[in-house]
Amino acid sequence: ATTEAAASAPPPPSPPTSPPSVELAEALALDASDELATLRRHFEMPAGVNVYLCGHSLGLMPAPAAALVREELDLWLRLGERGHFTGPNWLSYHERVRAPLARLVGASSLEVVAMNSLTVNLHLLMASFYNPSNSRFKIVIEAGAFPSDRIAVRSHAALRGYDAASAIVELRPRDGRDTLETADVLAYIAERGHEVALFLLAGVQYYSGQLFEIGPITAAARAQGCAVGWDLAHAVGNVPLRLHEWGVDFAAWCSYKYLNAGPGAIGGAFVHSRHCAPDVASSARAPRRLAGWWGNDPAVRFQMRADAFVPQPGADGWQLSNPPILQLAALRGALAVFDEARIERLVAKAASLTTLALALLDRLAERLRATRAADAAWAARHGGDGARAEAADAAAERAPPPLQVLTPRDPTHRGAQLSVRFAPAGSPAAPLDRAEALQRVLAGAHGVEVDYRRPDVLRFGFVPLYTRHEDVVATVAALEAALGGVDEFLMRTLRESGLRVSEHSARIPHTEAPYEIH
Numbered sequence: 001a002t003t004e005a006a007a008s009a010p011p012p013p014s015p016p017t018s019p020p021s022v023e024l025a026e027a028l029a030l031d032a033s034d035e036l037a038t039l040r041r042h043f044e045m046p047a048g049v050n051v052y053l054c055g056h057s058l059g060l061m062p063a064p065a066a067a068l069v070r071e072e073l074d075l076w077l078r079l080g081e082r083g084h085f086t087g088p089n090w091l092s093y094h095e096r097v098r099a100p101l102a103r104l105v106g107a108s109s110l111e112v113v114a115m116n117s118l119t120v121n122l123h124l125l126m127a128s129f130y131n132p133s134n135s136r137f138k139i140v141i142e143a144g145a146f147p148s149d150r151i152a153v154r155s156h157a158a159l160r161g162y163d164a165a166s167a168i169v170e171l172r173p174r175d176g177r178d179t180l181e182t183a184d185v186l187a188y189i190a191e192r193g194h195e196v197a198l199f200l201l202a203g204v205q206y207y208s209g210q211l212f213e214i215g216p217i218t219a220a221a222r223a224q225g226c227a228v229g230w231d232l233a234h235a236v237g238n239v240p241l242r243l244h245e246w247g248v249d250f251a252a253w254c255s256y257k258y259l260n261a262g263p264g265a266i267g268g269a270f271v272h273s274r275h276c277a278p279d280v281a282s283s284a285r286a287p288r289r290l291a292g293w294w295g296n297d298p299a300v301r302f303q304m305r306a307d308a309f310v311p312q313p314g315a316d317g318w319q320l321s322n323p324p325i326l327q328l329a330a331l332r333g334a335l336a337v338f339d340e341a342r343i344e345r346l347v348a349k350a351a352s353l354t355t356l357a358l359a360l361l362d363r364l365a366e367r368l369r370a371t372r373a374a375d376a377a378w379a380a381r382h383g384g385d386g387a388r389a390e391a392a393d394a395a396a397e398r399a400p401p402p403l404q405v406l407t408p409r410d411p412t413h414r415g416a417q418l419s420v421r422f423a424p425a426g427s428p429a430a431p432l433d434r435a436e437a438l439q440r441v442l443a444g445a446h447g448v449e450v451d452y453r454r455p456d457v458l459r460f461g462f463v464p465l466y467t468r469h470e471d472v473v474a475t476v477a478a479l480e481a482a483l484g485g486v487d488e489f490l491m492r493t494l495r496e497s498g499l500r501v502s503e504h505s506a507r508i509p510h511t512e513a514p515y516e517i518h
């Protein structure tokens with residue numbers, strides 16, 4: 001509510017401004033010495049996009065992927081069915097992505113295969129590695145895991161006759177925290193590991209961007225007799241992985257995020273050699289599985305017999321169907337870019353980009369806090385109603401920070417993604433949240449593409465293959481400008497959607513929703 005006194009008072013002080021030129025100069029210097037800068041030539045920005053920060057959701061198209069897809073289309077045109085056995089030899093085409101995939105996840109070639117999609121692979125692998133008994137049937141996931149994983153584990157518990165409420169355990173961060181402490185996970189394992197049949201955690205958490213300590217967690221859980229699988233959707237191509245050495249039982253991933261193999265791209269799977277080495281695969285120790293003809297030994301596959309299922313050694317033995325060659329071609333081209341880049345160099349550049357982004361976001365948060373404090377002080381002096389002004393001042397003190405990075409500050413505990421929470425969260429009644437409005441302003445007015453996840457987080461994927469340090473500076477500058485106009489945009493959009501909305505004109509920015517819905 002605007003008071004008479006406020007209406008005639010001098011305007012609130014303008015916020016202190018940053019010296020962007022110093023930041024930009026530093027960023028340009030970093031870009032000038034970036035040995036990965038030439039990789040950007042493989043990618044084009046989508047129309048209207050200046051900075052693409054959604055590679056954690058759908059990576060941009062690498063030119064070699066498109067070229068190889070076109071090549072396979074042409075071979076299909078020219079060879080028809082003969083292409084299975086000659087020329088491109090589609091029967092064994094998946095072999096061509098095996099070595100680069102193995103390099104990325106730290107596995108032997110035997111242990112990896114490109115097949116299906118992520119959730120399908122998780123199901124296949126859980127069918128093999130979730131072996132509940134009445135004394136040990138729990139599946140542990142992280143709280144707030146990607147919904148598909150939560151649905152998938154529930155369905156496995158149900159399939160084996162266990163009720164989700166007792167079978168599914170969700171590990172939660174400590175109160176007031178957004179990320180899990182490794183020590184807390186290890187303490188849980190020490191105390192309750194004997195009840196757990198399977199750990200299925202995300203390598204990198206999709207919401208917070210936290211990279212879990214896969215090695216120590218896997219070792220501790222396995223020591224308690226648990227099976228350990230990892231969802232590497234946000235980890236593969238993003239962080240260093242040593243799945244074999246860490247003793248991971250199984251893992252699955254998708255290839256449309258950091259791997260850039262295209263929308264709905266073919267997924268991947270890892271099975272540790274202790275479960276699939278040639279001597280195991282042909283023995284009674286071979287894990288039971290949901291099988292199909294493509295997992296069968298190629299020597300008997302075309303004998304057209306159903307009684308002759310001999311799983312191929314390695315992760316290949318989990319294949320069901322003949323794979324989609326066009327998708328494998330896209331993955332092949334996408335992986336060629338990783339071989340040129342080398343994952344350890346990408347990891348180092350991602351740390352550099354995110355460290356710069358964190359520093360700039362911290363400075364922006366400081367400026368926003370200063371603005372908020374100045375506005376609150378101004379309201380206290382000129383707000384007319386003393387009690388209300390004091391209350392506003394106190395609210396500004398107590399309010400959550402205007403922006404808050406959820407992702408760990410230690411670069412070894414994150415990949416290329418930073419997740420940022422914006423205060424205040426939207427009103428539950430509103431069809432558009434404030435952070436979502438911010439995402440639209442960033443895209444529409446600044447060409448900065450980030451994504452929004454309910455209720456109040458924007459994810460910034462600083463993919464090192466095509467992001468420059470100068471883009472980081474541009475992003476934070478765009479964010480600061482967007483924050484200035486987001487509330488107006490939000491109210492306009494809410495009104496356009498037919499809602500009756502009124503503005504709190506004397507509010508302190510970044511402490512309360514700017515509007516009221518009637």
Ligand SMILES: Cc1ncc(COP(=O)(O)O)c(C=O)c1O
Nearest residue numbers: 117118119146148206231233254
């Ligand atoms: C962590 C995680 N798991 C699972 C999925 C679902 O994957 P898909 O649709 O490829 O099965 C996603 C993304 O969509 C994800 O981010």
Ligand SMILES: Nc1ccccc1C(=O)C[C@H](N)C(=O)O
Nearest residue numbers: 056057058146206207233256264
């Ligand atoms: N494949 C998609 C298709 C449409 C929309 C989103 C996705 C995602 O992949 C979401 C992603 N897994 C996430 O981390 O939110």
